[in-house]
Amino acid sequence: MKHLSRFLVASLLVLGFSTANAQDENNPWAVSIGVNAVDIFPTGGDLPIQGEIFDEFFNASDHWNILPSVSKLSVGRYIGDGFTFTVAGTVNKIDKLGETPDGTQVSADDLSYYAADARISYSLKNVLKTGWFDPYLGVGGGYTWVDEVGAGTLNGSLGFNFWLTENLAFNLQTTYKHVFEDYAASNYPPTHFQHSAGITFAFGGKDTDGDGVFDKDDECIDVPGLAEFNGCPDTDGDGITDAKDDCPDTAGTAEFNGCPDTDGDGIADPKDDCPTVAGLANLNGCPDADGDGITDAKDGCPNEAGPAANNGCPYQDKDGDGVLDKDDNCPDVAGTVANNGCPEVTEEIQKTLNEYAAQVLFDSGKSSIKAQSTKVLNDIIKILNEYPTAKFTVEGHTDSQGAAKSNQRLSDSRANAVKNFLTENGIDQFRLSAVGYGEDRPIASNKTRAGRAQNRRVEINLVK
Template sequence: MKHLSRFLAASLLVLGLSTANAQDENNPWAVSIGINAVDVFPTGGDLMNQGEIFEEFFNANQNWNILPSVSTVSVGRYIGDGFSFTATGSVNQIDKFGELPDGTEVRVDDLSYYALDGRISYSFKNVLNTGWFDPYLGVGGGYTWVDELGAGTLNGSLGFNFWLTENLALNLQSTYKHVFEDYETGSYPPTHFQHSAGITFAFGGKDTDGDGVYDKDDECPEVPGLEEFNGCPDTDGDGITDAKDDCPDTAGTAEFNGCPDTDGDGVADPKDDCPTEAGLPELNGCPDADGDGIADGKDGCPNEAGPASNNGCPYQDKDGDGVLDKDDNCPDVAGTVANNGCPEVTEEVQKTLNDYAKTILFDSGKSTIKSESNKVLGDIIAILKEYPNAKFTVEGHTDSVGSEKLNQRLSDSRANSVKNYLTENGIDQFRLSAVGYGESRPISSNKTRKGRADNRRVEINLVK
């Protein structure tokens, strides 16, 4: 066992390069440990104690040299496309050295055996589309020492991995080692077979985002994350992964899919129009102090309930007539409900108007209003303003003196003269109309002076 320290040093070097033997890109590393058997007989060699190639290949009892302990360690890396590189260190003890042509076993005195080998192998697992049966072929080379003699070898391997789990396999392998140097009979080492059996542990993996979680287990393989979230990130640290977090940059709760509820009103901040004021869900998280269904921020009267049509404010009745301003045609003047909030022109008012109108004086035969009628016209204007939505007709009448045609024209002219005076002094022109009736509607007899005076008049009548 003179080269034991050399073998152990080389094995540690190989193990230091990695910790596993490649199987595929998800488990690129794997390590195999086991036992090996060395057989110098069925190699077709030139020594007299070697038989034909594969002769008595399975004669383990007579020709196999087996060290009854862990005697081989293999370490490798998956390269890609089914190819792997494997480095193997092995140790053994040789006491069976083939047999002579007459069948006599050749024995030697416990020769030390050491080997360091490298192999490129190709797995047929994907070709065969099987998950557990994994045959492979390999080619490589190495260096073998038998006692004090060493030689380089060209190696060809056939092996099988039987995968018990994703990461654990039973490994069987047979390697033909051809010695390059041309040794004379009795020199060592000769060309030989080396068989091995062991356990393979596959692990490791590709970690694209470098977060310590292999891609095969990483639900977010291209974004660095946390192991507890299967490789996915949780930027705000609220225990909800960014992919499932509606607010990945702000810590929140699972109830709101990772979003906060700052005001605690049960509406998550992104959906809360008033995130710092507790409010109602139906108003997108905004408060409604007066309970009128309009959020305070949009309510013109947040402390008084009112309809949306009036911006959240209650409708007023400024004149106190029982008709709300919105429905009141005369919101500043008390009226009646029947007249849409406007005052109604009574018969008494109508009589007063005409009593005033009859006293309007004109220049004789003309439509010019005399100045002494200004006071009575002011009184008429005051009455009309009390009924802002009422419409009136200014009527002109004459006596029967003169021609009917002239009287008609004069009555028209005087009616319009009064109308114009009223509109020029504050009465809406659309509330007034003017008409002349000439001598057609007398109220007294035209045969007396008093009767004719009564018939020469102006009336202001309500349009109903």
């Protein structure tokens, strides 16, 4: 075919342009191949072979010139906001020039047809809010050769892309090409329509992380994600993207920013010190069965309320005297509240003590205790041990025989001798004091032998 090199040049020109005809910015590049048909008749031209505008527009059998092979190639690039810029190269063979007013068909001897065109088109897909149906309007210009004659054209286009997939579309287009120059009937190209049909393949969208969401729409460009989350991942599948998920590896709920609440106590597991057991918010999700403010795990008595100072256990009263052990100075011996839980020395006990103390015997004129007094002293120790917090005074007394000063010394020595025996046998020394009164506090007459015997004595009296 003559002038085939012109078509090749036009095709290379098309491939060299940074233009597009794609679905959108995600697939900015598009390549289309197909067939074209040239129709000179329904253009409203001045030549006798041209009819009124759109006259017999679809009369393909009488007026359309079609080359039965791939005869159109276009390449383009999406510009933005619905606009694309496209360049196309076409080749055809003209053997139908139109018809005379009397209806006679006018033929030609296989004139060669070549065209290189460019256009700006606007997609109505977003206006119509459709996904697969993509009509567009275009305006542009180009240069057309019919055999040896060429001319510039002003082009207006109407086309339709029917998107079969995201990248593949079936394309239909018709273009009105207005020739600027005036030509005689024997000179071409005249003003004409050019129709085309073909397949469009859109490509070029960048998807850095390979998740099927193009970078333009991918909010997590470097991490594979899901389309419903604009390309961001949801590792645990709980419907919350990892970037907003406080627990990205464990499924949770939106209420807890993607974290679970295993025990259902309203506290998210990461903030729950007891995530598998329902508990209280003020105890970081741990239970407190007895309500004493101490978590069961740290409560020595989880089912009995007690103070923290006693490890969550109630204070005991082991001796049952009504004074808690913590306040009981004698926790093992029943006492009285007035005496801080310790038993009080009654008058009867006091009397018994002094009955025993009166039986303590000393060597004559000395402070040494006779051996036979050991038993009675041990009886005194038993009584004193029953009142562990009571304090006593050991008092020494003499009769009036002899010098008063000597009697005083003797009473002091004997009182201290009894005190020392008691402390040496287990009585706390701080509970006892010793004092001698000499002959100053007789309890009987010193004029009789029996009276003097009663006055020579030791007493053990409670300090009140």
